[in-house]
Amino acid sequence: MAFELPALPFEKNALEPFVSARTLDLHHGRHHQTYITNLNNLIAETPLENLTLTEIVRQTAGKPDMTAVFNNAAQDWNHRFYWKSLTPNGGSLPDGAFKDAVVEAFGSEDHFKTELKVAALSQFGSGWAWVVKDGDDIKIVKTSNADTPVAHDQVPLLTIDVWEHAYYIDYQNKRADYVSALIDHLLNWQFAAGNFDAAAE
Ligand code: MN3
Numbered sequence: 001m002a003f004e005l006p007a008l009p010f011e012k013n014a015l016e017p018f019v020s021a022r023t024l025d026l027h028h029g030r031h032h033q034t035y036i037t038n039l040n041n042l043i044a045e046t047p048l049e050n051l052t053l054t055e056i057v058r059q060t061a062g063k064p065d066m067t068a069v070f071n072n073a074a075q076d077w078n079h080r081f082y083w084k085s086l087t088p089n090g091g092s093l094p095d096g097a098f099k100d101a102v103v104e105a106f107g108s109e110d111h112f113k114t115e116l117k118v119a120a121l122s123q124f125g126s127g128w129a130w131v132v133k134d135g136d137d138i139k140i141v142k143t144s145n146a147d148t149p150v151a152h153d154q155v156p157l158l159t160i161d162v163w164e165h166a167y168y169i170d171y172q173n174k175r176a177d178y179v180s181a182l183i184d185h186l187l188n189w190q191f192a193a194g195n196f197d198a199a200a201e
Contacts, residue, residue: 002040003053005033006080014088018181023169031165032079039072053077054150061151074146078128078159085158087188097200098138098157098193105138113183115140120160120179129179131157131192133199155199158192 008028013021039056043049048056048069056073060066093099093109106112120129123142130141132154141149142162149156160182167178 002044002049003036003076005029005036006083008083010086010088015086015186018170018185019086019167020170023166026169027161027165028079028083032076035072035075035079039069039076042069042072053080057148057150070151071146074148074151077150078146078148078161081156082128082159082161084191085160085188086182086186087191088186090182090186090188091184093189094193096193096197098189098196101138101196112140116160117176117179117183120162121176123162126163129160129162130154131159133157133196138196155195157195157199158187158189160187 005028008024012024015024043056048059051059053073053076056069057077060070060073063070093102099109102109102112106115116129116131119140119142123129123144125144127142127144128148130143130149132139132141132149134141134154138157139154141154143149160179162175162179167175171178171181
């Protein structure tokens with residue numbers, strides 16, 4: 001089964017003015033589509049084509065002869081998760097078990113968001129900043145290039161894409177402005193809380 005580009009979970013202009021429709025045209029329609037096209041070409045008529053995307057990521061992680069498959073599969077996985085991590089109705093964490101765990105681990109919602117911003121800004125070059133569940137702990141981690149917590153036995157709760165293609169049209173080189181806009185307006189904490197609850201079951 002070939003993988004297909006998922007539809008965005010919001011209208012293409014719904015994140016404006018913070019993330020433009022033009023950025024989404026390129027980021028979703030071209031970059032994400034290209035990872036999927038490459039992945040489909042790489043796994044065609046191999047045993048990998050019968051696996052789920054998550055299985056492909058896990059089975060190819062850390063294998064030097066599988067780097068191209070891993071990079072494209074992981075980027076497909078990460079982008080599917082990134083679109084769900086965004087919403088026009090972002091802002092505060094919803095009350096509940098996830099927020100309680102965040103406040104316990106980080107002291108406050110504000111400090112948690114500051115740590116997330118630090119991670120997103122300190123990732124050198126292309127990569128991702130993540131909120132993950134690692135065992136019983138909520139952690140903020142960052143990964144380089146296509147790398148993903150899925151390959152490291154962590155449960156992703158939310159992600160921020162910090163590849164330049166995510167922000168260059170709207171913010172040029174100002175990654176900090178992009179990250180702040182996402183944290184202040186666009187992060188889907190309901191999605192994160194749902195992932196947290198699902199991981200606790
Ligand atoms: Mn991207």
